[in-house]
Amino acid sequence: MMYLAYQTQANLMAPLRALAEQALPGLQQAAGSNPFLRGFAAATEMVARAGLSHGRPPYHIDSVRVGNRDVPVVEEPAHVTPFGTLLHFRKDLDEAAQARIGVQPRVLVIAPLSGHFATLLRDTVATMLPDHDVYITDWHNARDVPLSAGRFGFEDYVDHLIRFLEVIGPGAHMVAVCQPCVQALTAAAVMAEEKNKAVPRSMTLMAGPIDTRMNPTKVNELAKEHPITWFREKLIATVPPGLPGVGRRVYPGFIQLTAFMSMNMDRHVKAHVELFQNLWKGEIEQATKTKDFYDEYFAVLDLDADFYLETVEWVFQQHRLATGELMHRGKLVNPKLIKKTALLTVEGERDDICAIGQTVAAHDLCTGIKPYMKRHHLQAGVGHYGVFSGKRWNSQIYPLVKNTILAME
Structure with missing residues (x-):
């Protein structure tokens, strides 16, 4: 109702x-x-x-400055599922220009699935494009996904990341922002255990809730105030008739926007x-x-109820990854098995959504990565969004991300 x-x-x-x-x-x-x-x-x-709008806004990335010239950018779907598109920002270069810049590192930017579209990372992508071959997880609005497409839960998100990396091909890098840092780390661990050839060369985790027991924020405390049954009964709704996803159970984007x-x-x-x-x-x-x-x-995106409820319960209430209890498709997730992927974590000093200590916790989990392949950066003077957009992202944080990627090329 x-x-x-x-x-x-x-x-x-x-x-x-x-x-x-x-x-x-x-x-x-x-x-x-x-x-x-x-x-x-x-x-x-x-x-x-x-x-409110329920459609994805445009990225407005029509060109990018490469060297001393502006290069057109073409958005191309590299892989499509009912729940998300692996979107490629292809630079439209002629043969001479391509030969001049060479083969650029391929990067998968992993966007949050938390009530807004992936265009929230527009500035992140635009900053990285001159030096990298960039892809993004362009998640679809759950209210537009028919019931026949099946469920989409936490494990399905992880499977999407693995599949997207396989489509991009061996040697790619991951840059995860906010909520999906947990799924990105999980995907890297699963791929390492399975000796997947597409295991990422580097993994940058920015302002993500790896362990929300550290310095809990108001958002973290709200997630623990009620049992998961309360979230299921009070916040989950059914997509009404007249929409493609009629009958699908979702956490509506308009509810999250109201809360924010x-x-x-x-x-x-x-x-x-x-x-x-x-x-x-x-x-x-x-x-x-x-x-x-x-x-x-005001462009809001609905989340599949399974994904929302599992994220609240597994990440924010039970801390399964941090406590070593997270399972994926029946097998225990073991970040210690990650050995060939460099790790960079980034936190914002004034982040009131994902506080100091929550993302750097990844280093304690990834003990198999050599110390020289691990780095943490605490950015002074920025809140949550300043970690991946704005002046300090461009001038202080991005150079570290770029160097991490280059070091593993």
Whole structure:
């Protein structure tokens, strides 16, 4: 009923939003310097924007600077399953340019499956592209996946990573951001034990919950406040009729967004008041920055219920990987068997989602990796998102990631 009520409200609002969007260009053109009309146009735009999106926003990575020239970038699906696409950002180089830059390291960027689309890592990909051949886990919205595709749980996520690395081919590298650091480490351990030829040469884990017993955050504490039955009964909903995934049990993205916004509601209200004022005053540059942020923030993705519940229980409540109790397809996951994969962990000093100590815990698990192949970096002055986007990511963190990859080439 919860999802049906939400979708019914969204459907009822859709015509009003469409009408406002259609009227907006004319209002903006007619407003000129008239303060009343400018205010009316600003209000109309706020109405047009009043809602969530359930489709993936564009990456907007159309070209990249390689050397002294701009090179077109083409998005190509390298492998597709019902639940995710291995998306390749192929640089469209001629033979001469390709010969000049040579073969670049292949990198799989592993995006979180936590209520937003992989485009959240747009800045991560854009920074890495000039020096690397980049792929990303472009996860699909569970509400668009038909029931006939089956379940998607924690182990299925791990299997996807293994399959994606096999498609990319031997010698690739992994860069995992946030929540999937656990699955990335699990995949590397499984591949090492199975002597899989596609085992990654390096593994960068950034702001991930390897062991949330270390310095628990508010997010970690919320996960342990209730038994898993509470999450199943209170937060899981059924995709309503009219959508491709009708009948699938999901953790709706709009619920997670509501929870995130409630933690900083004053800030979001203030941002929208300022957006209205910027639009009214014609301060286009500042308004565009705010709109771009919320276009991404309000694009929500539903998680398959099995994946969500298993992640909450296995990672945040039972700490199975950290305690040596995590199983994959009936076999115990043993990170000690990872020996040929370099390890870099990165944490943010001000991270209030994945606190200091939670990611570096990977080093205690990966005792089979030689000390010279392991490194940890604590980035001063950044929160969670600053680890993988923004100025310090570009100038201070990325060079370490790049050097880790180059050292294993």
